[in-house]
Amino acid sequence: MHYHLTNLADLSGDELSQAIAGIPRGVTDLHLRHNRLAELALAFRVIPARVTTVHLYGNDLYQKTGDELALAFAGIPASVTALNLSENCLHKKNAADLSLVFAGIPAGVTALDLGGNDLYQKPGADLAFAFARIPAGVTTLHLRWNGLGIKTAADLALVFAGIPAGVTALDLRGNYLDIKTGAELAQAFAGIPVHLHEMTVSLDSIQHRTPEELSTLAQALPYLMTLHVIGDSNPSHPSVIALRRQIGSGRLIERAAAELIAAQERDSRAAQELIAAQESYDLQFNYLSALSAVSALALTVGIAALFLATPINLGIGLTAIGAVGILTSGYGLFTLSSPADQILAAEPAGGLRA
Numbered sequence: 001m002h003y004h005l006t007n008l009a010d011l012s013g014d015e016l017s018q019a020i021a022g023i024p025r026g027v028t029d030l031h032l033r034h035n036r037l038a039e040l041a042l043a044f045r046v047i048p049a050r051v052t053t054v055h056l057y058g059n060d061l062y063q064k065t066g067d068e069l070a071l072a073f074a075g076i077p078a079s080v081t082a083l084n085l086s087e088n089c090l091h092k093k094n095a096a097d098l099s100l101v102f103a104g105i106p107a108g109v110t111a112l113d114l115g116g117n118d119l120y121q122k123p124g125a126d127l128a129f130a131f132a133r134i135p136a137g138v139t140t141l142h143l144r145w146n147g148l149g150i151k152t153a154a155d156l157a158l159v160f161a162g163i164p165a166g167v168t169a170l171d172l173r174g175n176y177l178d179i180k181t182g183a184e185l186a187q188a189f190a191g192i193p194v195h196l197h198e199m200t201v202s203l204d205s206i207q208h209r210t211p212e213e214l215s216t217l218a219q220a221l222p223y224l225m226t227l228h229v230i231g232d233s234n235p236s237h238p239s240v241i242a243l244r245r246q247i248g249s250g251r252l253i254e255r256a257a258a259e260l261i262a263a264q265e266r267d268s269r270a271a272q273e274l275i276a277a278q279e280s281y282d283l284q285f286n287y288l289s290a291l292s293a294v295s296a297l298a299l300t301v302g303i304a305a306l307f308l309a310t311p312i313n314l315g316i317g318l319t320a321i322g323a324v325g326i327l328t329s330g331y332g333l334f335t336l337s338s339p340a341d342q343i344l345a346a347e348p349a350g351g352l353r354a
Contacts, residue, residue, distance in 0.1 A: 003027040008035040013042050021046045034058040040072035053082040057116070061088040066100030073104040081108055086115035086142070095126035103133040113142040115171070120147035124155030128162030136164055142171040144200075149176030153184035157191030169198035173230045177205035182213025186220035194223045203231035207239045214239060218246035291328065 003023050008016060016039055023030065030051045036059055037043050047054065054076065061069060076083070083105060090098060105112060112134065119127060134141070141163065148156060163170065170192070177185060185205075199221070206214070206229070224247045229240050236244075 001026040002029040002031065004031040004033075006033075006035065008032070008037060008043075013039050016043055017046045021048065023048065023051075025050070027051060029053040029055075031055040032059070036060050040064065040068070041075050044072055044075035044077075047077050047080070049077045049079045051077065052079055053084070054080050055084040057084050057086040057088065057113075059088055061085065061101075062090055062092040066093065066097030066104075069101045070104030073101075073106055076106045078106070078108045080106060082111040082113075083109045084113040086113050086117065086145075088117060090114065090117040091119055091121040095122075095129060098122070098126065098130040099133045102130050103135075105135050105138065107135050107137050109135065110137055111140040111142075112138045115142050115144040115146065117146060119143070120150045124151060124158040127159045131159065131162035132164065134164045134167075136166040138164060139166055140169040140171075141167045143175070144171050145174040147176055148172070149179050149205075153180065153187040156188035160188065160191035161193065163193055163196065165193065165195055167193075168195060169200075170196055171200040172205075173200050173202040175202075175205075177201060178208070182209055182216050185213075186216045189217065189220040192221065197223060197225040198228070199224055199226070200228040200230060203229050203237060203240070206243055207237050209239055209243075211242065214243045215246060218243060221247055 001024070005019060005023070008019060011019060016037070020030075020043055027048070028051055030047065030053065032043070033055055034057075044054075064072070090101065093101060122130075148159070151159070180188065206217070209217070227240075227244055227247060229236070232240050235241075
């Protein structure tokens, strides 16, 4: 449930405490926008523990020192997981103060909104240093409407490289990224850490890109899984479709298709090898069977010759040849295994492989 509190700027400390502590019991989303709160620390300390989202946009927080803001943020209840600090002119804070502000974000916050703070006016090194102080628990970082496209590609790469390791979703819409060439944008995106898997941009940042530029952008975001495009229509713009095919699920589908084709090729080669092995088996089996039959005949004739009025040497010779032939063919047939037997023998003891 959303709840808006306004006109708090002129309230005394006790009046402010009563106003915030008295919000309805079902409220989880508290809006304190455009209040220019003088008693920040006091206001935050009385926020009910059931509140999970606090909106502080448009409160001129830049007028507070870094220490004052850090102290005030320390009073935000642990239940708050989303904090909106947009439109507070944070670009006016010096590097040290901005770092204190970001470092003071409560550890329980997972979604941090820094939109509309004109951060493009800060040097890239200052922004990277400040971003690196954002708590590790933050997983979603909103940087929309900060004019970041005005910065150089090298500066942007430096800024993006400062994004904390915990951040997996980044909102960059409305940052004039359309004024960058594909190569410049790819250079900037190359600074985005590998842990970032989800990005939001505006349609104008990609809708006029050439296929070559889109391919370059996709290569600069090898770990990106999901791309949200604000302003895209239904059906999607061709450039959006083309880029999505090269990243995330589109890339996974292509990889799965390639793996399927490779598996089919392996199965085809295995089938051909099995056919060749079966033909070799059949040839050996037929040869040994024929040898066995001929040997049996020779043995029979040899034994018969021993009892007839024939040279004894002939009988002995035929008997010996037949016996050796039978033993040889019998051993060969006994040890000869079919390809199917070989496959079963290669399976693990627990049964056939899945």
